[in-house]
Each structure stands twice: as structure tokens, then as C-alpha cells.
Amino acid sequence: MRDALVAHARQSILRGSKSFAAASHLFDPATRERVWLLYAWCRRCDDIADAQDHGGTLGTQGTPGDGAERFATIRTLTARAFAGEATGDPAFDALGVVARETGLTPAMAEDVIAGFALDAADWHPRSEADLMRYCWHVAGAVGVMMAVVMGVAPDDEDTLDRACDLGLAFQLANIARDLAEDDAAARCYLPAEWLAEHDVPPGEQMKPPYRATMARLAARLCERAQAHRCSARIGAARLAPRQRWAILAAAGIYGEIAVEVARRGAKAWDSRTVVGKGRKIAWIGKAGAQALLPVPRSCHASAETRRFTRLDLIAMTRPR
Incomplete structure (x- = not known):
């Protein structure tokens, strides 16, 4: 069975x-x-x-x-x-x-x-904290479960925090990529406060007059994703070699989705952003090299810019 x-x-x-x-x-x-x-x-x-x-x-x-x-x-x-x-x-x-x-x-x-x-x-986030709470549930908590599957001890809180960060990075990239698909299903995971900040009427965010604004907000999501991805790389350094390689490859591939969404700007939703087979193979090779090297100082610095940690997100959902 x-x-x-x-x-x-x-x-x-x-x-x-x-x-x-x-x-x-x-x-x-x-x-x-x-x-x-x-x-x-x-x-x-x-x-x-x-x-x-x-x-x-x-x-x-x-x-x-x-x-x-x-x-x-x-x-x-x-x-x-x-x-x-x-x-x-x-x-x-x-x-x-x-x-x-x-x-x-x-x-x-x-x-x-x-x-x-x-x-x-039929929930929609009002604030960035609401958005990150959602990302914690649907992806950060999955990262924690994946870490345990890989052998991380349930009481190794810092490594679990880093695993959560990888899930958060993945979800933020997904949200940026899928803004048009979600809009077609009457969903929007961008915080209402972000839309109001740019005078985007609710439910109209993907209409042509607001595409440039959406590109800026998607870039903001991708920037947030980068900070969490760097934090995850710190945690990956503690894993066994093959596990570290796999996680760095996944982080690189999803990271490229975020980079490409930001690069395409207002055209990011004309077609689905994907990472081709050749680029995936390239990232697998690059991740193998990364797995042998110390985490760069720049990655440590980027990780420190995270606005929310796993403990912050848990506190939002399970108040003490």
C-alpha cells in the first residue's frame, strides 16, 4: 500500500x-x-x-x-x-x-x-500583517512540516523559523505571479491598505489603468519574498548535504519566478510566468555550488529586513 x-x-x-x-x-x-x-x-x-x-x-x-x-x-x-x-x-x-x-x-x-x-x-487581507498571516498558514506552516519530514527536530525553533521563511517566500512569489488568475476568481491577496494607498478601487486592480500600479505592488511582494528566501538559505546550511542541495534548488527556482514577475512589470500577467526546463537545470547546478559555500553576508543582511518572523505570525493566530 x-x-x-x-x-x-x-x-x-x-x-x-x-x-x-x-x-x-x-x-x-x-x-x-x-x-x-x-x-x-x-x-x-x-x-x-x-x-x-x-x-x-x-x-x-x-x-x-x-x-x-x-x-x-x-x-x-x-x-x-x-x-x-x-x-x-x-x-x-x-x-x-x-x-x-x-x-x-x-x-x-x-x-x-x-x-x-x-x-x-471568502477572506481578504486588510493589512500586510493579514497577508503574512495567510502566507504562514498556507505555506509557512507547510515549510515547518517539510522540515520535520527532513529530520529537523521539532524543538529546533530557529531552523523551523527558517523553513517557515522558505514557505513564505514561495507564497509571496505565487501571489505576485497569480494576481490575474486570482482576480478572475474574485480573489485578491494584496492588502486592501496597499490598494487604497495607490487609489486602486476594490475589484478593479487588474483593469488596464491600474496595471502599472499592480507592477509596483507585485515588485513589493517580490522584495518581501527575497528577504524570506535569504533567511531560508541560512537554515538550509544546517541540513544534510543532499537536503541542502534540494532546498537551495527549490529556493532558486521559485526565486526566479519572483525576479521574472518584477522584471516583466505591467506585462507580468499577459501570460503565466514560468521557469523553463533549462533554467531549472541551471539552478540545480548553481544550488549544488551554493551548498558547498558559506551563506553570503549579503544574504544575512537581507534576512534581517524581514518584517515578520514565524513567532510574530504564530502570535497573531494563537495569542498567548
């Missing part, structure tokens, strides 16, 4: 994230399989929440029902997976397997699930 779940998870990552799939092959075999298993659960939850199939147009496929019903499905199947029960869904069964093998906890999964609850409630 495990072999079948791994095969399903491999197909899921190949369909859902070609960038992460490419980087995942750099892990040692055991870690690679566990990363795939966890990815399959994350991808399936996202698809159920958005009624889609491995990304694509929102609201066109997946589990029927309104947002609250789909969210309830995610929570119920996740609980059954942690209880060791068969769920009838290979992605949730995959979570059960990787949780038993690595010590992932229901609380870690709940941090991720809370992000799907925000989408189910």
Missing part, C-alpha cells in the same frame, strides 16, 4: 509543481518519498478548498459543496489520517503514512488547515 501511495504522490507533484518536483529528486530516496507524500496531502487540500484539480481554474472541479463544506471535508479526512484510519482518498492516506514515519502532529496540520478556512470564508 505504501508503494502505491508513493506512486500516487509522485504523480501529484509532477502535475502540481514541476519546479518542486525537479528539486525533490535531489533528496535521498527516503526523504524524497516522504516529501512527495506530504506534498500530495497539501495539494489535495488546496484542490478541495478551491474546487480544482492540481491547480488550474478555481471552482471548476473537485469536491462539490460550498467553501464551508469543503473545509469540513479537509478537516475530517485529516483527522482520520492521523488516527491511522483509511480515508478513501490516497492523498490523506499518504499524510497518515508520513506522519507515522516522521512524527508530524495534528497541531502542525491544523496550522495549514486554518489557511483553507480563510479561503472558505
Whole structure:
């Protein structure tokens, strides 16, 4: 059964994230399989929440029902997976397997699930803090789970913070890239305060008169992503060699998405920004060299410019 779940998870990552799939092959075999298993659960939850199939147009496929019903499905199947029960869904069964093998906890999964609850409630961020809280749930908390899968101790708080930063960097890049796709689904993850600052009317942000403004705001997202990506590189230096290589490759590939969105400016949403196969291979090679070198001072300096840390984001969601 495990072999079948791994095969399903491999197909899921190949369909859902070609960038992460490419980087995942750099892990040692055991870690690679566990990363795939966890990815399959994350991808399936996202698809159920958005009624889609491995990304694509929102609201066109997946589990029927309104947002609250789909969210309830995610929570119920996740609980059954942690209880060791068969769920009838290979992605949730995959979570059960990787949780038993690595010590992932229901609380870690709940941090991720809370992000799907925000989408189910048709939530929109008012402030940058709101945006980062969302990014924590849907990506930073995933980074924490991935770190545990890679063998990081659950009490190694600083390394988990850095793993969270990589997830935040990925999500900020995704938001910048997908502004038009999200707008088509009546979603906007840019803070309302940012839009008001530039006199952009709600719901009109992707119309032609505001494209130049959107380019500036997307560049702001990409700048934020860079700071978190540099922080993640500091944490990656503590991983085993092959894991460090894989993480640096993923960071480089996603980092190029952010760089390209910023470079394309107002044309960034005329077509989807992607990193071609040749550039992915180049980043895999570059990451191999980076894995052998100390983290540059410039990266340490950039990491210090982060406006929010994992502890800040946890405090927002779980007040003491």
C-alpha cells in the first residue's frame, strides 16, 4: 500500500509543481518519498478548498459543496489520517503514512488547515500583517512540516523559523505571479491598505489603468519574498548535504519566478510566468555550488529586513 501511495504522490507533484518536483529528486530516496507524500496531502487540500484539480481554474472541479463544506471535508479526512484510519482518498492516506514515519502532529496540520478556512470564508487581507498571516498558514506552516519530514527536530525553533521563511517566500512569489488568475476568481491577496494607498478601487486592480500600479505592488511582494528566501538559505546550511542541495534548488527556482514577475512589470500577467526546463537545470547546478559555500553576508543582511518572523505570525493566530 505504501508503494502505491508513493506512486500516487509522485504523480501529484509532477502535475502540481514541476519546479518542486525537479528539486525533490535531489533528496535521498527516503526523504524524497516522504516529501512527495506530504506534498500530495497539501495539494489535495488546496484542490478541495478551491474546487480544482492540481491547480488550474478555481471552482471548476473537485469536491462539490460550498467553501464551508469543503473545509469540513479537509478537516475530517485529516483527522482520520492521523488516527491511522483509511480515508478513501490516497492523498490523506499518504499524510497518515508520513506522519507515522516522521512524527508530524495534528497541531502542525491544523496550522495549514486554518489557511483553507480563510479561503472558505471568502477572506481578504486588510493589512500586510493579514497577508503574512495567510502566507504562514498556507505555506509557512507547510515549510515547518517539510522540515520535520527532513529530520529537523521539532524543538529546533530557529531552523523551523527558517523553513517557515522558505514557505513564505514561495507564497509571496505565487501571489505576485497569480494576481490575474486570482482576480478572475474574485480573489485578491494584496492588502486592501496597499490598494487604497495607490487609489486602486476594490475589484478593479487588474483593469488596464491600474496595471502599472499592480507592477509596483507585485515588485513589493517580490522584495518581501527575497528577504524570506535569504533567511531560508541560512537554515538550509544546517541540513544534510543532499537536503541542502534540494532546498537551495527549490529556493532558486521559485526565486526566479519572483525576479521574472518584477522584471516583466505591467506585462507580468499577459501570460503565466514560468521557469523553463533549462533554467531549472541551471539552478540545480548553481544550488549544488551554493551548498558547498558559506551563506553570503549579503544574504544575512537581507534576512534581517524581514518584517515578520514565524513567532510574530504564530502570535497573531494563537495569542498567548
